[in-house]
Amino acid sequence: MDNLNNKKILLIICGGIAAYKSLEIIRLLKKNNVIIKTILTKSGAEFVTPLSITSLSQSKVYQDLFSIENEAEMDHISLSRWADLILIAPATANTISKLANGNSDDLASTVTLASNKKIFIAPAMNVRMWDHRSTKDNIAKLKTYSYKLIGPKIGDMACGEYGEGKMSEPIEIVKELENYFKNLKKNNKLRAIVTAGPTNEYIDPVRFITNKSSGKQGYEIAKSLLKKGFDTTLISGPTNLEVNNDINLIKVETAEEMFQATLNSLPADVAVFSAAVGDYKVKKTSKEKIKKVDNLNLELEKNVDILNYISNHNSLRPKLVIGFAAETNNLEKYANKKLNEKNCDWIIANDVSNKKIGFNSDFNEVLIFYKNNDTEKLKYKPKSEISDEVVEKIINHLN
């Protein structure tokens, strides 16, 4: 497993009988030349000792949030920045709940909350706890925060019951981590551009015409691309969303600014046009605030179609061009029309008449229309998972 060589992994061990398996995870990671630091929660220490962890990992075990010794050596923020990746194994229902709700009352939750890295969780708990709606809701929430779940598995439990909730085997967990680094390496040189959010087309200094768009799906796609190692540029209209500093974020307001920023960001291997770009702009924006009148007539003219321009350009066109279509009716007909008219490779379409999905929701359900007439449905799930799946398809296509 060469891809693990010299990687820095922060392992967080929570309380649960599966904690003994964490020692095997450490052994396997060390065998593959991983540099490990460990955080042991208070209840984790009831199951495994710091001494056994240190003996295997050959490094210090961090246990307290407020420790002079720790802070002098490596404070909790540095600890979260140090790692290439964080693995929480076993992740208990309690820790999952804390993370889903942003609690940070111990070192493990504080470091995780402060992290800007990929976080993997390997849950381990009783089947009833795993099946409980609160755990399901917490897991769904963590997925929208881009946490990656490993397991759990179905099987006999230490408590004597049978069902889903067993921690995945150490070798499976380590293979997932190696896969993550392998993908990062493979896609390192690929460049991606994503447009997202609405645009504002000004009428006067205080008024504008805009579109309904939260930008969430586009931001999630940019995050998924980054996770897979793409050099990612996100060109965003006004939204309330934030992204990791590793994404090259270009904030724009108007369609014209979005167009210029897109041109400046090329070349790219893939471009995903998820922005709800204003189709029209006001022909003559007033420099002064327009005073109220009975009838205000605005003359509108068409904005440049960014997707259309780029996808029909001989030298600028990325290898893979993906457009979006938000429709309230005739989804298939209109999506296919856009696919052909805008010369896209794929159109990702969603039905925005359904209130549960699309606009402003953290969940979505989409249909992908391909140039070769194939169609694929990605069922209702968090936008982060839809994005992960779309990016997996992008990688397959580019490879």
Ligand code: CTP
């Ligand atoms: N798009 C773009 N630049 C524009 C307009 C749209 O890049 N000026 C892109 C969007 O980012 C999206 C796709 O084109 O990928 C959407 O197509 P569009 O024709 O704008 O959709 P609608 O406005 O919904 O079109 P219509 O009113 O014809 O349904």
